[in-house]
Amino acid sequence: MRRALALAAALAIAGTLAFPSVAAPLFSGPTDQLSNDVELAPSSDYAHLDDDGDLVVDLSAANPDAEGVNADAVTGIEDVFRVRYNGSRFAHVWLTHESDAVTFYADGAPVQSAAANMTLAPNETVAVGVRVDTTGEAADGLIDQITVHARAADSADVASESGAANTNAFSAEGSTARSLAPDATSRRFTALGADAGETTTFDASALALDGAAGGLTLDEVGVASTGGTVSVGVEAAGTAASRSRVAERGAAPLGAVSVTDRLDSAGRATLRFSAPVGFFAERGVAPADLTVYRDDGGELSELAVSTTGERGGRLHFEAETPGFSTFVVAADRARLRVADATLERASAAPGEAVTVTATVSNAGSVAGERSVAVAVGGSVVAEPMVEAPAGGTATVTARVARNVTGEYAVTVGDVDAGTLAVATGNQTDGAAAAQPAVEPTTADEPIREPAGFGLTEVLGLVTLLAVVAVALALARRAPWR
Template structure:
């Protein structure tokens, strides 16, 4: 079975809620980074100090539900990581990803990352059911089997449910893998649409065995799309405008606010979306960076309605990145090194500031520091 590290094992959720983690095999640095996983504060609710990530939610109302969409992020720098998920036993507290409050981040719905991916984590707190006390939560990081080097896994078949379908219908793609090696192993299956990786699944295959995974994708836009798995030659899938009442979405334009930014800064990408169908509906708009989807937004539009969506994404590494929104090219973003500015013969007044958080009816404080390693049996 895959080995896993339990990352940022937390203890103490209460009102006020405190979560502390014993440091173990992997230590988070002052910037929140571990060897191949990094936590970063992306909101005023999260701070990193002395290797601890602290989430502080003050003055929550009693018997209400509060959502905090972008509290902290999880970044991955190693392709050997297969899955990341969060677990806890706190009624009324939910972790979710990328601003989608219906996309709970748990073992049944984990992050399946590639190196360079960053996932935003939000927190929902329902004080109707959340009770005071001490609980815990854990971020699990699952790695590939250590025996993978003796596995030999190949994609042997790809089957499509349809070659033609109507806008709004679901396309199913079944990918079958065979392990020709001597040990159980795993690989990451990728669904590719028009050259962009739009979905991933981890596939575990025993020695000499086959395993099939199914991708399901709602085809919300009419047109012709090249759909494939991994590097297998794609197949042309035609999506017709709906013959019966149904929504049909089109990305009219996608643009970069700036085509050059310094490393560490965020780029803004804006897209214009129209529902060209004859029924109100919703669709998922996808931001792709370097040929892979890294963020999504859900939009709902009436017939003929036009709206714009904007993505903000931070880039920490210099280079050139192809940017697209739901398959529509937004341009190439160039990320440059920061210029070093040296200031000589200047005197600055030192000052310090203290932030005072007023006591509220309810509050949450989460902290995480380290890792211990385990093997799933």
């Protein structure tokens, strides 16, 4: 299939370079329909459809929507128009023309021959850029015809390709799988002829999820097909909103990736990750606290994480998902803090205990336990433990006292509970009632009972009675005169 598109480019005219703004959605309106399988759509102010429905690329100063290219310079415009492929097989697409001053490229590589082409998966869209060299004689004049070539690709051809397109393709049972890395932050996966329920594992080529090479990476994506061709897009950039949502929940985001089911033909999937063993220790994260949050625009859901071992100095783990969206690898953690603290009362007598009460909140994603320091006058006097549920609160109490009169600031953690005034006259009624009522005495005067016999008195009485009894007995025995 061949089809010409027009290029109106006054290559020698000076002008400042204006990078294009992408129109979205690109393919919901009129397009240049080259065939049932290939269509073109403008994606910048440099491209438009003419009255006949043909795509025109205008880089001249006559373009009312964009300024022309620079004179005596090499100018590149990254995204001028898009090519969409709607077929059920892979396709090779390239453009040819007769000018040495113009180069069309996609994914950073020229696409101007059958050997140097862009390979599109079913329902895949590729941005086409233009590089214009106005430094030589070849820049003079107009290019009025460019031919777009599209050729269906056999599965064997796609499976054997590699190199410039960063393609890593292999065969699964009954299907052909292909992994493409257009740039450092994205991947494209396609499997042709997959049976329903068949799982194809795609190599993600260690896609960095934390912005650092050799850090947290997505290594593989195992996708189960619901029948037919599977096409999956992966993007590590543009996940800031999902990271923020996870952070608001109380977890610590470590990296994120968006996965798109391009043909709505993928079932369950397994995401496989890895990170250097020291990655978690440096961030104060225990591997047991790892989780993967799925953000589909509604409520965040958690995917269970399974560690699969340590290999090559990296810890490997995976999570299974029922569908695709944005996934945030995070560490669940408790976030306990003292929310408020109060004293039972503001005054007490020396040595009298007063209760201080504090509320501890947990803004984290899991329940947590910690001790809180209770200080009086800057000195820690107690460190009670408190446990609070995820997203909840707990109450902790402690008894504090001072023997020396004065005013003391009382704090729990870094929260002020108030000032405790200690003075002799501050003893409460309750504390006074608790003291025993004892009359004052001296050390030389023991307390005596007001009445009753002691042991000495009893012994004296018994002796007296015994003497009387003996005297009476003798008197009876004596002769009377």
